[in-house]
Amino acid sequence: MDALTLFDSHAHYNDRRFGEEFEGGGRGAFLRAHEEGVAFFCNVGSSVRTSEESVRLAEEFDFVVAAAGIHPQDAQEIPAEDCDKALVRIEELCRHERVRALGEIGFDYHWEPVDKARQAYFFEAQLEIARRADLPVIIHSRDAAGDTFDMISRHPENRGVLHSFSGHAEGARQYNKMGWHVSFSGPVTYKNAAKVKEAAAAVREDLLLIETDCPYLPPVPHRGEINYSGYLKHTCAAVAELRGISPEECAALTMANAKRFFGID
Ligand SMILES: [Zn+2]
Known part of the structure; x- marks a missing residue:
């Protein structure tokens, strides 16, 4: 496979x-991926600290944009008296010129203990921050498809992406109808991922994104390794095949969609 521009x-x-x-x-990994054809990256925060690190990376490299936000599991670790201070800091970061999305936020019911009230408080507060900042949001949803859909449905003024989508085709279509993007990562290459494969084939052309979520979720044939953006070509090729287009077409399509999503000319 020739190098794809991703x-x-x-x-x-x-x-x-x-x-x-x-x-x-990490710096060595993304510079290597950049040399291998990955033209742009969004580095995504999951806490105040990692959001600040994302902004610093995006300040240093013009091909990196940042997302700032507090992940549901990180939200559970913040002492109660510091929650509002953390949200104020995220709102400050969202006014930074290099921050092009708020995230990642959402629900994660996979790992015990789950504090649903705390997760919902951070999810909703950050949807409101994104609206004030006029930024799209990046949604993390694990074992929480119904609650995620309800929360997003109650906020029709927000826009964003369901990242590393693991739902079915009908769910993807419903998000598309509300104008939301759907993004696919390594699992779309897995043999036993019939449901995700159907969803990747069903997403509306102008709302399709791809990602690594690295260092997590390596695609086939790199399972068990540390993932990096150099492996995104495998996810791109798998999505292309499911949609009956070439990897180059899929790369161009998702490039144009991501540039529009993150406000890059
Ligand atoms: Zn992530």
């Missing part, structure tokens, strides 16, 4: 795990 719409290059396989850690 936009990785969701990565976590501040993650220390990159150091296990890449010389120079």
Whole structure:
């Protein structure tokens, strides 16, 4: 496969795990991916600290944009008296010129203990911050499809993306109807992922994104390794095949969609 020109719409290059396989850690990994044809990246925050790190990366490299937000599991670790201070800081970061999305936010009911009230408080407060900042949001939803859909349905003024989508085709169509993007990562390449494959084939052309979510979720044939944006070509090729288009067409399509989503000319 020739090098594809790709936009990785969701990565976590501040993650220390990159150091296990890449010389120079996360920085070494994304610079290598950039040389290999990944033209743009969105580095996504999950806490105040990682959001600040994302902004610093986007200040340093003009091909990186940042997302700032508090992930539902991180939201549960903040002492009660510090919650509003954390949200104020996220709102400040959202006014930074290099921050082009708010995220990642949402619901995660996978790991115990689950504090649904705390997760919903942060989810809703950050939807409101995104609206005030006029930014799209990046949604993380794990084992929480119904509650996620209800929350988004109650906020028709927000726009965004369902990242690393794991729902079915009908769910993807419903989000598209509300104008929401749907993004696919490594699992779309897995043999046993029939449901996700159907969803990737069903998403509306102008609302389709791809991502790595690296260092997590490596695609086939790199399962078990530390993921990085250099492996995004496998996800791109899998999505292309499901949609009956070439990898180059899929790369161009998702590049144009991501540039529009993140406000890059
Ligand atoms: Zn993520």
